[in-house]
Amino acid sequence: MQLNSDEPAPNAAFAFDIETTGLDPHTNQVTCICACGDGFERCWMPTLEGRPDSFFEMMDRAQFLVSFNGVRFDLNFLSVVYNLDQNRVGNWILKLRDAYEASTLALDKRFSLNHLLEANGLQPKISTGSEAVAMAREGRWDELREYCMSDAALAWISMRTGVFVLPFTKGKVLNLAAWSLGR
Secondary structure, eight states: OOOOBSSOOTTOEEEEEEEESSSOTTTOOEEEEEEEETTEEEEEOHHHHOOOHHHHHHHHHOSEEEOSSIIIIIIHHHHHHTTOOHHHHHHHHHTEEOHHHHHHHHHOOOOOHHHHHHHTTOOOOSSOHHHHHHHHHTTOHHHHHHHHHHHHHHHHHHHTTSEEEOTTSTTOEEEOGGGOOOO
16 A cells, blocks of 8 residues: 555545454453555554544544444444543444444344455455454564554455455345445
């Protein structure tokens, strides 16, 4: 991805991903937050840098947001850890394009990001969430940033057109034209 900036254009669309020290937002921390879109990428390391308010402001300004399992994990985790206003988080959810959430709600089908990538002929993830926990525990911050940014970029690539194959549809293309990010 060719990078021009560490900030998206005003009202731009972008993908985001977070990494944490575990699965429970009441007892674990956010270790890494990454965002990327056309021409930019940015990473926050809350355990090293503090509260990521500039990320939250970027989320507020975005036209669309892209994630994978963002409602059930990323946004829920951020909401609890940072005690975010529920109206603010609700506004982010309304702007969210998330194949996992759409499939779960509409079809009661769940799948991994790797399965979505494979079904669409895209490169697989470079690591796993459990390995990201180990990266943070061991202070492997550069590896953690790379993994988190890679997941955000893969979510961006897989969702930017709104036309993709879900893993369980046996190659049938799902066209969510209303989800198109206008690219």
